[in-house]
Amino acid sequence: MTENTKVAVVTGGASGIGAEVCRYLAKDGIDIAIWDLNEDLMAEIAAEIKAMGRRVTMAVVDVSSRESIEAGAAKTRAVLGPVTILVNSAGMHSTAPLAEIDDATWNKVMAVNLTGSYLVAQTLAPDMEAAGWGRIVFISSSSIQTGSPNMAAYIASKGGVIALTKALAVELGPKGITVNNVPPGMVVTPMLKNLEENGGLGPGGAEALGQHLPVRKAGKPENIAKAVSYLCSEEAGYVTGHTLSVNGGRYMN
Ligand SMILES: NC(=O)c1ccc[n+]([C@@H]2O[C@H](COP(=O)([O-])OP(=O)(O)OC[C@H]3O[C@@H](n4cnc5c(N)ncnc54)[C@H](O)[C@@H]3O)[C@@H](O)[C@H]2O)c1
Structure with missing residues (x-):
């Protein structure tokens, strides 16, 4: 696939790690669709990407909603064409000891972090299958590797993301699509x-x-973004189902 046909969706691309991923992928010559809830911050990152000479679009997308994702995908395809790279950085945190977690919070964290990962991958994988080439990178968390108190909902949701990585890597590999995840540690x-x-x-x-x-x-967002940029590259085509830890040595695979 030639470089100028690559289009990436970066969820959570308005802030932190996702915003830095937008910058790194744009530097790699990839056109960017930013999906996030925060329209003002998205507009700032979009202006930066445009100034870098890349095509860019943005959509207010809630990754826990199929309807919202489908609207974002339609808008993105209309402006930039089919999507061959997905970086899912959108996520939410929650802290509470086990006894104090309420069902609504548990379900919300699962819906955004885990169901959201499944929904964005399911929606965009057909574009990659049609191209015979694709890259999916989920942002998970080093907390699933070490465990941590008062973070059961968050850690369980992110553990699911690592399991999803492996399941999809096996399923989508024959179609030319790699699926990996990066668990950041304290960025x-x-x-x-x-x-x-x-x-x-x-x-x-x-x-x-x-x-x-x-x-x-x-850590800094650039530490994660560089790892994501590698996993989205041509050269990473033989890496799939992998958990690429970027955590200052907090946990060693
Ligand atoms: N910063 C860290 O140390 C760290 C550690 C481990 C994992 N992570 C993971 O990295 C990812 C990025 O986090 P960050 O630190 O850059 O945080 P951040 O708060 O700077 O960025 C998260 C972005 O996700 C967006 N978002 C939240 N819920 C959303 C939804 N339902 N739909 C669409 N967008 C939504 C927010 O608007 C925000 O722009 C998250 O998945 C987080 O769990 C971060």
Whole structure:
């Protein structure tokens, strides 16, 4: 497939890791569709991508809603053509001890993080099958590798994403589509800042916690985006079903 036919959907592309993925894929010569709930932030990233000389579109999409995803896909195809790369970075966090998790929160976290991953992949895989080429990268979480207190809903949802990666890698591999996931470990983004402000990272926040890691620092969105860029490349065509940890050594596969 020639470079100028590649179109990527980046969910959660308005902020943090997703926004940096938009920048890295645009640098790789890929046209970008940003899907997110935050229209103002999306517009800012879209302007950046356009200034980089790439085609770009954006759609307000809730990844937990099939209807919303189908509308986003129709808009994206109309503007940019078929989608051959999907990076699913949209996600939500929640913290509560087991006894205090309510069903509505559990279901919402599952709907956004796990069902959302399935829905976006199911909607866009047909474009990739038609092209005989595709790349799907899910953003999971290093917390599923280490475990963590008060994060049962989040960790269970992200564990499902890793299982989904393996299931789809086997199913879609014969169609030319690779499926991988990147579990970030403590990357400084608005989501992490929010956790920090709520005291969820303990005294000193991310930077203090980072001092306990082998690399002695917290991560940056660019650390994840570069890994995603690799997994979306031609050269990564022999890598599938893989969990590519980018976590400063928090957990070693
Ligand atoms: N930052 C970290 O340390 C870290 C660690 C592990 C995993 N992650 C995962 O990385 C991904 C990106 O997180 P981030 O740190 O960049 O956070 P972030 O808050 O900066 O970005 C998340 C984006 O997802 C969007 N979003 C949330 N719910 C959505 C929905 N239902 N539909 C569409 N968009 C939605 C938000 O509007 C936001 O723009 C998430 O899946 C998160 O769970 C992050």
